[in-house]
Amino acid sequence: MLIGEVARRSGVSARMLRHYESLGLVRPSGRTGSGYREYSGADIRRIFHVESLRSLGLSLREIRRALDEPGCTPSALVGDLIRQTRERLAAETELLTRLRRIDAVDPAGWEDVLRIVALLQALGSPSPGARQHAALLSASSAGPSSSAAPSSSAASSASSASPAPPASPASPADEVPVEVPVPVDALVEAVLNETEPNVAGALRWALARSGDGAPALLAEGLDSPAAAVRERAVRALAELPGPEATAQLRRALAHPDAVVRACAALELGARGVAEAVPTLIDMIVEGTQDTDAADALSVPASDPATAERIAARLLYRLAHGAADPPVRSRLAQALAAVPGPTATRALVGLTHDEHRTVALTATYLLRERTPD
Numbered sequence: 001m002l003i004g005e006v007a008r009r010s011g012v013s014a015r016m017l018r019h020y021e022s023l024g025l026v027r028p029s030g031r032t033g034s035g036y037r038e039y040s041g042a043d044i045r046r047i048f049h050v051e052s053l054r055s056l057g058l059s060l061r062e063i064r065r066a067l068d069e070p071g072c073t074p075s076a077l078v079g080d081l082i083r084q085t086r087e088r089l090a091a092e093t094e095l096l097t098r099l100r101r102i103d104a105v106d107p108a109g110w111e112d113v114l115r116i117v118a119l120l121q122a123l124g125s126p127s128p129g130a131r132q133h134a135a136l137l138s139a140s141s142a143g144p145s146s147s148a149a150p151s152s153s154a155a156s157s158a159s160s161a162s163p164a165p166p167a168s169p170a171s172p173a174d175e176v177p178v179e180v181p182v183p184v185d186a187l188v189e190a191v192l193n194e195t196e197p198n199v200a201g202a203l204r205w206a207l208a209r210s211g212d213g214a215p216a217l218l219a220e221g222l223d224s225p226a227a228a229v230r231e232r233a234v235r236a237l238a239e240l241p242g243p244e245a246t247a248q249l250r251r252a253l254a255h256p257d258a259v260v261r262a263c264a265a266l267e268l269g270a271r272g273v274a275e276a277v278p279t280l281i282d283m284i285v286e287g288t289q290d291t292d293a294a295d296a297l298s299v300p301a302s303d304p305a306t307a308e309r310i311a312a313r314l315l316y317r318l319a320h321g322a323a324d325p326p327v328r329s330r331l332a333q334a335l336a337a338v339p340g341p342t343a344t345r346a347l348v349g350l351t352h353d354e355h356r357t358v359a360l361t362a363t364y365l366l367r368e369r370t371p372d
Helices: 003-010 014-022 041-055 060-068 074-105 110-123 128-142 152-160 184-193 197-208 214-221 227-238 243-252 258-270 274-286 290-297 304-319 325-336 341-350 356-368
Strands: none
Touching: 003 014, 003 041, 014 041, 041 060, 060 074, 074 110, 074 184, 110 128, 110 184, 128 184, 128 197, 184 197, 184 214, 184 227, 197 227, 214 227, 214 243, 227 243, 227 258, 243 258, 258 274, 258 290, 274 290, 274 304, 274 325, 290 325, 304 325, 304 341, 325 341, 325 356, 341 356
16 A cells, blocks of 8 residues: 555555654555555554554654563553653643633733732742732732621731741742732632741731632631641631631531631630530530630620520539549639629539639639629
């Protein structure tokens, strides 16, 4: 079969067939009397083999090895192809994410594109100072969140974080004006990956000012197999204002991770959400951030009816399983933060506790207690 007909039947151009021949990949078995290339049935089968292997991503050099070297096993070549394909997909996915983030900003011109690219690069910089600088620029460009005032956790984080080391003079963030917005998903990704405490605080502050969409994205981080990522996610949720963040924190009360449950309960208690009360009482009994948990209980306890229910729960724990003096003392201190007659009566009863330290603690707390 002559080269023209082979090209027509195989779908491989005559030029490519000549290239295969020059590489020694497919050589026609013979020549016509006029010197034209003549391909046999075996040659045509080899062409189809070459094309099949090309469809898997093998290079022509790898294809020649696969077809001509008996010692070249498929496992090595296919394993390399899998690795290369994964690397290529990761790079393409990263590019797609970057393009979507730029598109979400709706840039007016290429200057805006360059600015947002610089800010995204700064958020991923190896320099903590550059990342913190980018986070602060993100917060400035976002302005105050439209949902609500920042949570008490967010305010504390913004005020207490000390500065990270200054960014390098070559940092791309230095050239980014404050009016450039940052896509929320980029900030969430930065928050979940950040290990430097000061930078993390700045990122959470920026996220709290970024508007809608962050709570649902952070909630996905609660399902991470990494405990550190789950903790970063719930801490960031605790610093977000608004009902959507509160709803996600409510769901976190049932999370299997005790750290996630505790962080959610502390913030919900500070927001006056009564659903956090059982978890907060568990924390007091277990001695897990018990002082903070008792303080958080005092917020929903500002409602008289809720205060009575909280006091009844604390009394129940005193009567069922709280035999150790340290546990009884912690419950007494929690009762002191709860107004109302039930808590007062419980403290009076504890002044006669069989454990002297518990009785002395209750006596002192009663003395300091504001009359109901």
